[in-house]
Amino acid sequence: MKSAKNVASLKTVASLAGVSIATVSRVLNGDPVVKDETRLAVQKAIKTSGYHPNRVAQRLRSTVRSKKLIGLLIPDIQNPFYVDVIRGIEEYAYENGSAVVIGNFSQDQKKERLYIDILRSESVDGFIVAPSHGKDQYVESLIEDGYAVVCIDRGLTNLNVDVVKSDNEKGAFNAVEHLIKIGHRRIAHITGDPSIPTTQERIAGYMAAHQQYGLPVDEEIVRGRASNFVSGVEITRELLELPNRPTAIFTANNLLTLGAFETILHRELKIPEDIAVLGFDDVYWATSLNPPLTAVRQHGFEIGQRAIELLYQRIEHPDRLPANVIVKTDLMIRKSCGFKLPSKT
Amino acid sequence: MKSAKNVASLKTVASLAGVSIATVSRVLNGDPVVKDETRLAVQKAIKTSGYHPNRVAQRLRSTVRSKKLIGLLIPDIQNPFYVDVIRGIEEYAYENGSAVVIGNFSQDQKKERLYIDILRSESVDGFIVAPSHGKDQYVESLIEDGYAVVCIDRGLTNLNVDVVKSDNEKGAFNAVEHLIKIGHRRIAHITGDPSIPTTQERIAGYMAAHQQYGLPVDEEIVRGRASNFVSGVEITRELLELPNRPTAIFTANNLLTLGAFETILHRELKIPEDIAVLGFDDVYWATSLNPPLTAVRQHGFEIGQRAIELLYQRIEHPDRLPANVIVKTDLMIRKSCGFKLPSKT
DNA sequence: CTGAAAGCGCTTACAG
DNA sequence: CTGAAAGCGCTTACAG
Incomplete structure (x- = not known):
C-alpha cells in the first residue's frame, strides 16, 4: 500500500451515497437546488469517506x-519587514481558506521571473508582488x-495598479524632524539602493525636513549604494572619518542600521553621546540593542x-479602479538619539 | 481582453507545428523517439507561441x-533559524525547477492541520515538516x-522517518563547557517549551556538561515555560531576583536570549561583568548587540x-531506509561571556 | 430536483 | 515515428 495515495474522490462519495457525481459537486458547492434528503445522504457519505476536494482538479476546471x-x-x-507582511497576508488567507505560495527571489531578477513563470503555470488566482x-x-x-495583481512596498511607474505601502516620505520626514528638534544640525543619511523607489521617497522626506527647518543639506553626508548590511558598515566608516563628522545618522532600513551600529560600537564610540542613530524599520530586536x-x-x-x-476585491471586480493605500508609520522614540544634544562646539 | 488569460496550450502549439498534441507532449518530455525534423518544428512552435506547460494539468494527470x-x-x-532553513530549501528547489509552498503555522496545531489538508489537496509531491x-x-x-515526508528540527517518536536537525545536545554541551572553562560555576539555563524535543536535548547537553566537570546542578536555575520573548523576560527577572544569583545564563533560543538581554540591560546590569549571557541560535543581529x-x-x-x-531521494526511492542527519553546531565566541570570570567572592 | 456529458490541459499505453 | 483516445477529478450548462 506504500506510496499509493488512495484518496476518496467525487466518484467514491457518489457511489457511497447512491447519487451522481454532479449531485455531490452541487452539495459541496452549496447549490440550494438539492433536495434536503439527498443533501443529508451526500454529507454523510462525505464524512464517512473522509473526502477532501482535489484543488488541482478544481483549479484546472473552473473558468x-x-x-x-x-x-x-x-x-x-530575511528582512523582518517582509516577514511581517507575509504574516499579515497569511493570516487573512488562512481565515478565508486560501493557500499562499511564497517565492523569495532575493532581489534577483532572474529568480523573480522564474517564480512568476512557475506561479503562472500553477494557475494562481492572484499575485501579491x-x-x-x-x-x-x-x-x-x-x-x-x-491576472489580479497587488503591489506592495513599491508601485509600477507605467501602469496603474493596486499598491499598498508605507508613507515613506512622511516617515523619513518625522524622523529627521525629531533629530532636528533635539538639537542636531548635521545629520547624515545612509540611503538604500538608489534604484528602488522607496529609497527615493525616504530621501525626499529627509530633504523636506531640512527645507522646512531652514537647514542646508550637505550632499556629502547623504550616501548609499546597496540596501544591505555591508553597505551600512562601509558608509558608516566613511562618515566617521569625515573631518566634519555628523552628529547623527539616519539609516534607511534595518540592515543598514545594523551595519551602522556595529561599526560605531566597534570603534568604541558611544551612542548617542558621540553620534546618534535613528533607523527606518522598527524590528523586534530593536529594544534589545544597547542603547x-x-x-x-x-x-x-x-x-x-x-x-x-485588495487582491480579493480585484479578483471579484477585475475592473474596479486601482487603489493606492498609504499606511502611516510611527516614530518609536527610544535612547539611541538622546534627548537634547550635549552643548558641543 | 481584460481578465482573459489567453495562454498557449498544447493545442496551440500542435496546430502551429502541424502535428498532434501527443507529439508536442513527447518533445516537451524529451522522448527520443521523435524524428529530428518534427522536433525542430515543434520547438519552433513552442518558442513563437510562448508556450509554458500548465503545471496544474500535469499534476492532475501524472500518476x-x-x-x-x-x-x-x-x-x-519569525524565527530567523527557520528563515535560514527556508532559504536552503528554496535555493535547491529553484535550481531544480521545483516550487515551494510555505505554510507558516505559528506553533498552532489547528493551523498546521489546515495547511496539511490544503497541501494534500494541492497534490504536492512531498512535504518538509x-x-x-x-x-x-x-x-x-x-x-x-x-506521501514523501522529511522532518526538520524534530523527529517523530512512533514512526521511522527522514530527519535533519542540529546536534542540540552537543551544541548545548559545548556552550556550557565554555562557560565552565572560563570560570563560571553557577550557570542558569532558560529552556524553551518543555514539550518540544529540542528543548529536552538542549537540557540534556546542559546536564552532561555539569556531570563531566563534576559540577552539581541546581534545578532551581533550570527553568522554562514557552519558547518566546516574554518567557525570556519573565524568567530572567526571576533569576536576577534570586538570593544566590547565577553568574551566567544559557538561553535556549534567540527569542529567549533577546528577552534576557533586554531585561538585564534594563536593570542597568553589565554583561558580562555582572552576568554573562550565552544563547542558542546565532543570528544576523548577534554581532550588533552590545556586547x-x-x-x-x-x-x-x-x-x-x-x-x-533527502526529500528528492525519498520521492525517487520511496522504500529506501529513513536517514537521520545530525548537523553539527558551532560555538561563536564573542564578548557576552567575558574571558575570565572576575575573581568574585 | 438529478443525471449524462463535455471539457479544462495534460500524459501514456495502444494502434498503425 | 506519429496520432487517436482514454482518463486524472472536477464543474457546469443542458436535458429530462
Missing part, C-alpha cells in the same frame, strides 16, 4: 477565478494578461492585510 | 510522483498515506539543503 491559491513574490525573506523596480516588465505582463533604537516603525502586518484584501 | 511542488510546514517564520511535537498524528497520517553575543550557531541553511535532498 472563473477563485481565491484558492495566492502567489506571493517577496524580495527578501514587490516589484524589483518601478518598470518591472514581467510584473507588467502579468497585469496585461489579466535601544529609535526607529520608524512600518506596519508590515497591516500592509499585508490590506494587500490581500 | 508517478514528480518533484514539481514541495510543501513546507514551518512552525514560526517540523512536526509540532513528537507524536504529531497528522504528520504520521501523511506518511501512512504514502556582541556569544552563541551556538545552527546551520539552518545546510539543514534546509539536506532536507530537500
